[in-house]
Amino acid sequence: MRTCIGCMKKRPKYELVRLVLSENGVLKLDPTGKVSGRGSYLCCVSSKIGKRVKKELFIKESCMNYAIQRKAFTKAYPGEVNLGSIEELPVKKDE
Numbered sequence: 001m002r003t004c005i006g007c008m009k010k011r012p013k014y015e016l017v018r019l020v021l022s023e024n025g026v027l028k029l030d031p032t033g034k035v036s037g038r039g040s041y042l043c044c045v046s047s048k049i050g051k052r053v054k055k056e057l058f059i060k061e062s063c064m065n066y067a068i069q070r071k072a073f074t075k076a077y078p079g080e081v082n083l084g085s086i087e088e089l090p091v092k093k094d095e
């Protein structure tokens with residue numbers, strides 16, 4: 001279980017997407033969960049196809065907003081994160 005830095009709920013890994021800090025403080029999605037670097041997690045959007053749940057590589061908009069309000073990114077990566085790169089992350093409204 002990992003904690004979403006937006007809603008602060010503990011969730012299994014498949015309900016979260018990993019973010020990793022890369023060069024120049026750019027925060028990127030890590031779909032594999034294996035990129036080296038300091039990771040943090042946010043809830044991701046999933047879609048249902050019949051009974052199957054498919055994970056989408058979009059951050060839940062509500063969790064992104066919580067994370068921004070709580071300044072979660074600057075807390076997770078003090079003085080390191082390029083705040084402009086956060087706006088480039090893929091976000092989707094939750095259903």
Ligand SMILES: [Zn+2]
Pocket residue numbers: 004005006007008009042043060063
């Ligand atoms: Zn969340």
